[in-house]
Amino acid sequence: MNILESVRVALEGIVASKLRSVLTTLGIVIGIAAVIAVVAIGQGGRAILMAEMEKVGTNIFAVFVDWRKSDEATGREFSLNDIDVIKSRVPEITHLSPVNNTSADVRGTRKSINAQVLGVNADMAVIRKLNLKSGRFFSQDDDLGKRRVAVVDESLAGDLFGRTEPLGQRVVINDTPFVVVGVIAKGDSLLGFGENPRIYIPVQVWTYVFSNFVGYLEGSTASKDQVTDSMNKAIKVLERRHQQPGLYQGESMEQQMQSANKITGVMTLIIGSIAGISLLVGGIGVMNIMLVSVTERTREVGLRMALGARRRDILIQFLIEAVVLCLLGGAIGMTLGVGGAFLIARLAHWPPLISWWTVFVAFAFSAIIGVIFGILPANKAARLDPIEALRRD
Amino acid sequence: MIRVAGLGKTYNSGEHPVHALKDLDLNIKPGEFVAVMGPSGSGKSTLMNLLGCLDTPTSGAYILDGVDVTRLGDGDLAAVRNRKIGFVFQNFNLLPRMTALRNVELPMLYCGVPAQERRERALQALSMVGLKDRVHHRPNQLSGGQVQRVAIARAVVNRPVIIMADEPTGNLDSRSGLEVMAIFQDLNRKGATIVLVTHERDIALHAARILHFKDGLLVEEEINPSPVQALPTPINTSEGAEGEVAGR
Numbered sequence: 013m014n015i016l017e018s019v020r021v022a023l024e025g026i027v028a029s030k031l032r033s034v035l036t037t038l039g040i041v042i043g044i045a046a047v048i049a050v051v052a053i054g055q056g057g058r059a060i061l062m063a064e065m066e067k068v069g070t071n072i073f074a075v076f077v078d079w080r081k082s083d084e085a086t087g088r089e090f091s092l093n094d095i096d097v098i099k100s101r102v103p104e105i106t107h108l109s110p111v112n113n114t115s116a117d118v119r120g121t122r123k124s125i126n127a128q129v130l131g132v133n134a135d136m137a138v139i140r141k142l143n144l145k146s147g148r149f150f151s152q153d154d155d156l157g158k159r160r161v162a163v164v165d166e167s168l169a170g171d172l173f174g175r176t177e178p179l180g181q182r183v184v185i186n187d188t189p190f191v192v193v194g195v196i197a198k199g200d201s202l203l204g205f206g207e208n209p210r211i212y213i214p215v216q217v218w219t220y221v222f223s224n225f226v227g228y229l230e231g232s233t234a235s236k237d238q239v240t241d242s243m244n245k246a247i248k249v250l251e252r253r254h255q256q257p258g259l260y261q262g263e264s265m266e267q268q269m270q271s272a273n274k275i276t277g278v279m280t281l282i283i284g285s286i287a288g289i290s291l292l293v294g295g296i297g298v299m300n301i302m303l304v305s306v307t308e309r310t311r312e313v314g315l316r317m318a319l320g321a322r323r324r325d326i327l328i329q330f331l332i333e334a335v336v337l338c339l340l341g342g343a344i345g346m347t348l349g350v351g352g353a354f355l356i357a358r359l360a361h362w363p364p365l366i367s368w369w370t371v372f373v374a375f376a377f378s379a380i381i382g383v384i385f386g387i388l389p390a391n392k393a394a395r396l397d398p399i400e401a402l403r404r405d
Numbered sequence: 406m407i408r409v410a411g412l413g414k415t416y417n418s419g420e421h422p423v424h425a426l427k428d429l430d431l432n433i434k435p436g437e438f439v440a441v442m443g444p445s446g447s448g449k450s451t452l453m454n455l456l457g458c459l460d461t462p463t464s465g466a467y468i469l470d471g472v473d474v475t476r477l478g479d480g481d482l483a484a485v486r487n488r489k490i491g492f493v494f495q496n497f498n499l500l501p502r503m504t505a506l507r508n509v510e511l512p513m514l515y516c517g518v519p520a521q522e523r524r525e526r527a528l529q530a531l532s533m534v535g536l537k538d539r540v541h542h543r544p545n546q547l548s549g550g551q552v553q554r555v556a557i558a559r560a561v562v563n564r565p566v567i568i569m570a571d572e573p574t575g576n577l578d579s580r581s582g583l584e585v586m587a588i589f590q591d592l593n594r595k596g597a598t599i600v601l602v603t604h605e606r607d608i609a610l611h612a613a614r615i616l617h618f619k620d621g622l623l624v625e626e627e628i629n630p631s632p633v634q635a636l637p638t639p640i641n642t643s644e645g646a647e648g649e650v651a652g653r
Contacts, residue, residue: 014514014517017514024502024503025502028502311498312500314498315498315500316511316515317459317483317486318457318459318486318492318498319486319487319492319511319512319515319559320483320484320486320487320488320512320515320516320563321483321515322479322480322483322484322515323479323480323483324480325483325515398459399454399459399460402459402494402498
């Protein structure tokens with residue numbers, strides 16, 4: 013019997029018992045809907061994460077001391093002179109700053125706040141793409157001249173000075189007074205929410221106020237293709253200068269992005285697998301109903317055999333019925349999944365990403381489920397004895 | 406047409422083997438109309454299944470249309486049933502969801518007749534049994550007699566060499582039964598070979614030869630020189646088509 017005719021018979025059967033068909037395919041519907049929604053939401057989430065990381069900058073890197081390899085900290089792992097040496101040896105590194113970080117009480121005109129006090133050089137404004145709301149970031153001259161100037165972030169400024177214009181105000185850190193020369197606009201980064209209040213001061217002053225020590229280095233290159241390479245060159249320079257091979261380790265945004273990508277991929281895979289289990293259950297449901305259908309239609313099978321159907325024809329007919337049923341469920345599930353993905357994307361404010369391959373894979377998967385779970389019932393039908401089958405009520 | 410020699414069928418279902426059919430020799434010539442009679446358990450159903458290639462004998466030979474079908478495998482037997490045998494059953498066995506037309510098309514689906522030709526031949530067969538204007542009705546919209554006539558159309562649509570009718574009037578009232586017998590006799594006059602199983606003598610008397618079975622044995626062969634002629638009664642719904650059959 014030709015396939016078209018089998019499809020027609022299958023569709024007639026489905027239409028003849030609509031409720032049963034819908035209930036039968038419910039597992040497939042839910043499974044496909046879940047897979048599509050999860051993958052779409054996962055991809056949307058990944059796209060957002062990547063966009064955020066792009067915003068922070070994909071051309072930045074940091075070099076740390078690998079503390080596992082250094083038995084005790086000497087405080088001499090970096091020196092301020094390293095900056096100029098690295099920049100001259102590795103010209104691809106356009107900006108490089110030491111980063112010293114400590115938390116300390118910062119006293120303003122209104123009140124005293126515990127904040128992150130960062131000692132950096134003028135390059136940091138470029139490296140971290142700091143967006144100034146008012147004033148300026150401190151310059152290289154401020155740093156080298158050890159001027160007591162500070163740049164605060166917007167929310168910290170509000171806490172320190174209330175409604176007073178922060179520029180030109182005095183803050184006191186560790187009994188040392190600073191003049192506020194710039195205010196950093198609140199970031200719109202999703203990743204940056206909940207950050208501690210921050211205040212940036214020249215690193216030369218930081219080492220004087222706190223201790224003569226450099227925490228780690230942060231830098232950027234002109235393009236993101238150069239970043240890992242340049243970072244590794246910088247590490248080599250440091251190793252040679254401090255005669256400490258293997259002491260330093262670097263991290264670039266590119267690597268971070270790759271691992272973030274990997275994590276979201278794994279997450280999608282895990283949730284997708286759970287959705288896949290529901291597809292499996294759905295397939296068993298289809299198999300169950302197909303077995304019932306074979307029993308109900310035993311006489312039809314007997315008749316078809318008497319009229320000249322080979323066992324193969326019967327097998328194919330029931331397989332096609334199972335596949336049609338699953339594809340139907342797949343189509344409904346796809347509609348629900350796409351709808352659900354759009355709905356959730358709208359609520360979560362991120363783009364729903366439904367790629368064509370997801371839709372294709374979902375469809376192919378429903379067909380495969382139909383074949384896998386249709387084989388047992390179809391085989392049962394094909395192996396019926398025509399005489400017995402014809403005698404059945 | 407049919408040559409059977411030493412045909413036997415033994416079932417080994419229980420402790421004791423059951424000899425459903427024993428050592429049968431039988432020839433049926435083309436164009437013959439043969440009735441098979443016997444009480445239940447006489448072996449007539451087994452004979453039908455064997456002659457209809459639904460079952461294989463445990464002994465003996467069966468030559469159908471020059472082919473030794475006892476040597477054929479499953480797939481070839483299906484092809485023989487498809488092309489050489491037309492079945493008519495007591496309980497009609499039409500597929501309830503399909504129209505009369507598609508029910509009649511069914512055997513042609515299994516030998517790859519193109520859709521257009523399928524339709525034409527099915528329509529032709531249906532008009533031959535007087536159901537030209539009932540082609541788009543489903544079985545539940547037809548009377549018992551009409552349903553059986555659809556089944557006959559289905560049996561002949563693939564131009565079989567032999568028609569196997571198993572109690573075709575068993576589920577019909579006597580008038581519908583006679584209508585059906587009229588169609589069989591008409592087909593027979595046009596050259597069809599028919600084997601009809603029945604337990605009603607009235608029905609068997611429409612055939613020219615009556616075989617009596619008992620306990621798996623052919624016990625008597627009765628020649629009926631003047632078969633009863635079932636007059637095609639005018640069928641209320643499709644007189645034109647019926648006239649066509651009656652006119653030949």
